[in-house]
Amino acid sequence: MNAACPSCGTVFEKEPGYFVGAMYFSYFLAVPIYALLCLLFLRLLRHRSELLAFGIALLLFLPLGPLLFRASRLLWLYLDCFLQKKLR
Template identity: 45%
Template sequence: MVTTPNHRFSPWAILHQRCSECGEGRVFDGAFRMNERCPVCNVKFERGPGYFTGAMYFSYALGIPIIAAGVLLGKLLLVPHWPLHWITLVVWVCFLPLAPAVFRYSRILFIHFDRYFDPDGAGD
């Protein structure tokens, strides 16, 4: 059991979807089910009602560049003769299988950034 808070920004923990405090416990128990607490250090992930609303901003910041890159790649290299709206539609459809990963990483990033900048939850 970890007794002292870590509060380090750890790219490894983010990449491997681990706890922001101990860097060991898994944040997600299944594809979409989050653990309420870290199985290693017992830190509670959701600090209060509506806590993960902030993760939507991270989701937007992750999703839009992926879609924009896909549209640019399609228009400039792959199918330049297609109308832009068709390329955009195809890119959105191709993005749909990535949506679960964006969902997970947006929450992971939000937890890590929130714990880094507000370790005690004083900003609640």
């Protein structure tokens, strides 16, 4: 990740631990996606084991982890910018 935005100059890492809150966004994005994948595969694999459905959902979900974390950092930055503008 860049230290600052090349276009507007916004500094991304404002202090140590700044993106800890982004982990909460990542969690809140990940849980519904994984739950929907599980429900989808439980529905598709009705006559097979639930463990197989959860395993397939997990295998499809794992590559999304880095993308979800990037999206959560982006949402955290947007929230911070929004709140900074609102406080001014």
